[in-house]
Amino acid sequence: MNEHTPLTRAERQRLQLQAEIIEAAFLEFSERGYHQTAISDIAKRLGIGHGTFYRHFQNKRDILDKVILDTLYKITALLAEENAPDAVSTLEDYIIQCERIADRFQQFAKDNPKTVRLILLEATSIDKEMTAHINNLLHMGGLFVANYLNNGIQKGFLKANLDTEMTGHAVVGIIIAGALRFLSDVENPKMLEQYAYAAVQLLISGVAA
Amino acid sequence: MNEHTPLTRAERQRLQLQAEIIEAAFLEFSERGYHQTAISDIAKRLGIGHGTFYRHFQNKRDILDKVILDTLYKITALLAEENAPDAVSTLEDYIIQCERIADRFQQFAKDNPKTVRLILLEATSIDKEMTAHINNLLHMGGLFVANYLNNGIQKGFLKANLDTEMTGHAVVGIIIAGALRFLSDVENPKMLEQYAYAAVQLLISGVAA
Amino acid sequence: MNEHTPLTRAERQRLQLQAEIIEAAFLEFSERGYHQTAISDIAKRLGIGHGTFYRHFQNKRDILDKVILDTLYKITALLAEENAPDAVSTLEDYIIQCERIADRFQQFAKDNPKTVRLILLEATSIDKEMTAHINNLLHMGGLFVANYLNNGIQKGFLKANLDTEMTGHAVVGIIIAGALRFLSDVENPKMLEQYAYAAVQLLISGVAA
Amino acid sequence: MNEHTPLTRAERQRLQLQAEIIEAAFLEFSERGYHQTAISDIAKRLGIGHGTFYRHFQNKRDILDKVILDTLYKITALLAEENAPDAVSTLEDYIIQCERIADRFQQFAKDNPKTVRLILLEATSIDKEMTAHINNLLHMGGLFVANYLNNGIQKGFLKANLDTEMTGHAVVGIIIAGALRFLSDVENPKMLEQYAYAAVQLLISGVAA
DNA sequence: AATGAATGAGCGTTCATTCAT
DNA sequence: TATGAATGAACGCTCATTCAT
Incomplete structure (x- = not known):
């Protein structure tokens, strides 16, 4: 065939x-x-x-794997659609890129709240193996973000002394917190927008005056 | 009585x-x-x-409530030990305060990894009520952080236009991500220190050069 | 048709x-x-x-019947090949006949261990009907042997006062025991020969000195 | 305690x-x-x-083991009650001993037909392990009989050239066949007596005139 | 006629909960 | 009050049998 x-x-x-x-x-x-x-x-x-x-x-555990895999495909596809880390060269473009990615996450969360709930709340406590899967996903997410940060350093528009991997993980945390906020109040889409705006602000320039 | x-x-x-x-x-x-x-x-x-x-x-669910409540007491106590939001008046003192809080969280995580695991991984998927509890905890955490930020704005050392509540939630996300990183590699305490350092850097001044 | x-x-x-x-x-x-x-x-x-x-x-039980029937045909054919009970007239010939039959059984067991296993071990515990089938087979076997014994009595070379039917059943038991010994140690064909020799000895003249 | x-x-x-x-x-x-x-x-x-x-x-298989063990105790006790192999020194006493043992078996079968059915028909096809147990039981039975035969040879009242082990197995077969005959017609206790008589005859002096 | 997808009765096993001692 | 024996609802899973294609 x-x-x-x-x-x-x-x-x-x-x-x-x-x-x-x-x-x-x-x-x-x-x-x-x-x-x-x-x-x-x-x-x-x-x-x-x-x-x-x-x-x-095969059994109940088997379909959980399939469901999670299926879900990870969706998420991977979401990220893969984004243009490459090295597509931007200036801080302004980077900010725009961040906002676009934030929009994408917002849209994904609004379109797939159940997916978010499954990955962030449910899958964390099935068994050790599944917890490790999710941990791995988050770890990859951190490294993924770190790529973008490394590009910014190379291009000179981000701080040269960033610990990009750790900062990447922190950014993943910011995204997770937004997702959790959203899940706790799905009926309030405005909130997500405000969160995204504040998150990008924080990412770019921190809180100091 | x-x-x-x-x-x-x-x-x-x-x-x-x-x-x-x-x-x-x-x-x-x-x-x-x-x-x-x-x-x-x-x-x-x-x-x-x-x-x-x-x-x-009463039953199995009942003791879970008690266990979680007990655990939340511990966490609340941790935060309550911290000096008041308005105890600092300059950015330098604020940074020191942040670092001290970060240290406290690190210490808490190292001392109580099982608590962290229970709250962040396990309790999120028991039932809707318990998930709501955890969500509420995180929400309170965000508001708690917001208090500190509001103080900074009032004292003039933080950006005046911060969305303090949303930024507070983002900070909670940063803390969560650190905790999850720690749980996935408990044997590596160095990592937590690096993460805390990067997180405070990010919080104060962001990533932009 | x-x-x-x-x-x-x-x-x-x-x-x-x-x-x-x-x-x-x-x-x-x-x-x-x-x-x-x-x-x-x-x-x-x-x-x-x-x-x-x-x-x-028709169903699973149906094919078991067919399988057993098929197997019983094989066994019946084995016995039918043997020359008639009245073909011998002296004790010496009878002994030779016994040895030949014993050889045939040995050969059959070695050639068809699965048949032996199915009939003696497996088919005995399916249900009452199947157990009755096997019982009937053994009963027929006993009567079959009895025919040979009756011939010997008639020809005068066997004890006149033998309870031929009961003795026939006992002979079937001797054969069964040999088959079971064989099944428990299929890799040891010598054992079967020794057993057959001892069995014929026992049959002809017993153990008394 | x-x-x-x-x-x-x-x-x-x-x-x-x-x-x-x-x-x-x-x-x-x-x-x-x-x-x-x-x-x-x-x-x-x-x-x-x-x-x-x-x-x-523990589980279904566990209780089968216990049931079988319990049953084997009964059978072992039956045999243990018998006087020692070396208790007899003459053929006449040996015959009496054989008849007594045959009586015991008859009595046991009549008292415990379900035990006989379980061991001989049911337990042979549960799984390989249980089949091996039963095989082992029969093997031990053969060796047990062989002891009696060896005594007879030593005392000189049995044939010196007996293959005692193989003959022992054959005797077990004779007993099994009697048990199976009995199971197929439990309502006919006379039959068992006739069988026992014929079996002892066969054992002692065979069928030859 | 051959196929294999679909079905659901049935069974082994677990465990939260009750209650007699 | 503490205990642990008893209970049965519930669930994962298998497989003989049916039937549309």
Whole structure:
């Protein structure tokens, strides 16, 4: 079968159902929590027999991995859309870049509050392995930010003596806090904008007069 | 019972046992996780019968509340020890104050990694009520920081146009990220110091050159 | 369909597939055990869909019957090949006959250890009906042996007062014990020969000096 | 606690219940078969909650071991009651000894048909480990018989050239066949007596005239 | 006729909670 | 008051069987 072979109808249906199960599991996990969700809840939401679940996923832990992976794809895609760290050369452009990224995060959070809840609140306490996954994601996020900071130093518009990795982690923290604020008051989108503005201000020039 | 009534021996023993159960539950919850901990695990750790547990606490969820409450007391006490927001009047003193607070957080994290884990990773996913508790804690943290910032504005050493509440939340995010970094690599205390240094730098003057 | 109607190609293929399913089921049942074998295991072994199974057999229990029946045919055929009970007239010939039959059993066990295992170990515990089948087989075996003994009495070279039926059953027991010994140590074919020799000795003249 | 410390009431009740569960499991396993028996069947028979079962036994396989062990004790006790192999010195005494042992087996089978069924029919196909146990039991039985035969050779009343071990196994087979005959027709106790008589005849002097 | 996706009854096991002692 | 035996709801998972394609 080469890459041009179209999927058979059965294969398409299979993939379709798998995607639907992942989606249903995602919704259950993010709404009720992983431990509070029974396989039969996922099946019931879809209107399928709960044995059907096991035709497509090994076990409950397996689909959590798939759901998280699926979710990480979304997040990765969000970041990948951004232009490269070295695309800017001046502080002004950098600020614009930061604001654009902040906008993107805001939009993502508003569009996918359940994803945010799943990753930041739920997935942190399933088991050690999943906690390590999330930790790793955040770590990568910090390094990702550090890249942007390194570019700024190289271009001369950021402080030369920045500890870019640590600062990168701090920026991730700023983003997390915004996300948590948002989750606690989803009905108030204005707040997120204010937060983003203050966060970029803080990032660029700190609080000192 | 008024404040002058001395506790009977029996009452003192009762309170003592309750405190021990809370401590044992804290350890189990933070080490194994809430869902992975059975009531009998808590009882076994203390060497009491697990029926005894129900003489002192309504149910499993009840003791989680007590454990978290207990933990929040500790954290509150940590912050309360700090001198008042209006104790400083210059940027230099403010920086020193920030560094001292950062030290305190570092020390607290190093002394109580299990507390940090419980609050930041575990308690976020028990149920909506508990998540709300944690959110509230973080919110209070943001307002707490905002107080310090407001003092700085009033004294003229911080930017007058700061959105102090939002910036306060961002600072909480910075602290959270540091705590998460620490949890992911508890064996590396140096990292925490570097992070604290970078975080204070970021807070005071941002990243711009 | 009378005996002259040739089977159509489709019919032949159908019978062929049924025989293959029975063979596959036999292998699975004897290797893993009836309860540990899933219908899909049988289908997988053959490389057919497991739905196909139900086009040829009513249910799991049904094919066990077929497998056992098939196996009993083999065993019956083994015995039928033997020359008639009345073919011998002297004790010497009888001993030779016994040794030949013992050889045949040895050869059968060595050639078909899985059959032996299925009949003696596995089939005894499926349900009452199957246990009755096996019991019946053993009973027939006892009567079969009794025929040989009766011939010996008639010809005068065996004890006249033998309870031939009971003795026949005892002989079946001797054979069973040999088979079980063999199954417990399949890698040691010598043992079977020694056992057969001792068994014939016992049968002919007992243990008394 | 020394060996004279009487058990507390709670301990006695605990042991009592465990014994009752083992008895109930024994009855279910021997009547319905291991695989056909659910833990809830055992509990229902006793009128206890099925969770209670797990307070006393690790899992389903665990209680099977206990049931079988319990059963093997009974059988071992049966044989241990018999006088020693070297208690007889003449063929006549040996025959009497054989008949007495045969009587004992008859009595045991009549008293414990379910035990016989469990060991010979059911336990042979639970899993490889249990099959090995049963095989081992039969092997020990063969060696046990061999001891008696060796004594006879030493005393000179049995054939000097007997392969005692193989002959011992054959005798075990004779016993098994009797047990199986009995199980297939429990209502006919006469048959067992006839079988025993014929079996001893066969053992002592074989079938030859 | 062959397939394998779907189904759901059924079972082993856990554990929060109750309650008799 | 402390205990731990008892309970049964709940859940993860398997697999024989059905049936649309």
